[in-house]
Amino acid sequence: MATIQVVRSEWTKIRSVASTVWTLSLAVVVTLALGMLISALSKHEYDTMSADRRLDFDPTYISFAGMSLGQLAMIVFGVLVVSNEYSTGMIRTSLAAVPQRGTFLFSKIAVATGLALAVGLATSFVTFFLGQAMLGSYGADLGDPGVLRAVIGGGLYMTLIAVFSMGVATMLRSPMLSLGILMPFFFLISNILGNVPATRKVGRYLPDQAGSRIMQVVTPVDDSTPYGPWGGLAIMVAWVAAALAGGWLLLRRRDA
Numbered sequence: 001m002a003t004i005q006v007v008r009s010e011w012t013k014i015r016s017v018a019s020t021v022w023t024l025s026l027a028v029v030v031t032l033a034l035g036m037l038i039s040a041l042s043k044h045e046y047d048t049m050s051a052d053r054r055l056d057f058d059p060t061y062i063s064f065a066g067m068s069l070g071q072l073a074m075i076v077f078g079v080l081v082v083s084n085e086y087s088t089g090m091i092r093t094s095l096a097a098v099p100q101r102g103t104f105l106f107s108k109i110a111v112a113t114g115l116a117l118a119v120g121l122a123t124s125f126v127t128f129f130l131g132q133a134m135l136g137s138y139g140a141d142l143g144d145p146g147v148l149r150a151v152i153g154g155g156l157y158m159t160l161i162a163v164f165s166m167g168v169a170t171m172l173r174s175p176m177l178s179l180g181i182l183m184p185f186f187f188l189i190s191n192i193l194g195n196v197p198a199t200r201k202v203g204r205y206l207p208d209q210a211g212s213r214i215m216q217v218v219t220p221v222d223d224s225t226p227y228g229p230w231g232g233l234a235i236m237v238a239w240v241a242a243a244l245a246g247g248w249l250l251l252r253r254r255d256a
Helices: 003-016 018-046 051-055 059-063 067-088 090-097 101-138 147-172 175-195 207-215 229-253
Strands: none
Touching (some): 003 018, 018 059, 090 101, 147 207, 175 207
């Protein structure tokens, strides 16, 4: 089967499964709603902030506060894109139709990544503008230094979270096992390692903590992170590449 036909087939699979559509929709809604709420609360609290806190005030990054929960839906989307076929047994039919497993995986990842990128970028721009509207006079403009990079970076961050989840799901094949590992990893282990002084230097190299740097415009005064926004994104890309490579190797070597 030609690659273009495989890509079309994967697109049909994704858009015909209600769960993947709903998870992307949820990612948008949660990110926008929470971003607006946190932005509105930050505006209300600004006048009572200390001088040190005002130096660290980053209106662009504040508007992306909803991504902490929005990425949850992107993780689910990434897992379902891959593992749905394993849970239903359709993977045997798919691999019989496309015996070139590299082509099969590349097509699936490419289609899902393109969809996640479109949704991620749209969500990032909308949540930025809504967040700045909530912040009012304390907000930032898209033309301010570093802001456009951060807004585009927000879309890239959401996309990479989804692709990383696809790689992990390809390795594990089970939706429950994949989510059972990814959810605690991002929402528990990463936060603990990033906030405990003894492990903070390790935590900053985890994919979510490193990748989120791309959305920051203002560097906190006491920040000692040894890399900048693009360096953090590069670290996240390395994690994603490792997950995809692991998924590809295991897909090649084992039975469906």
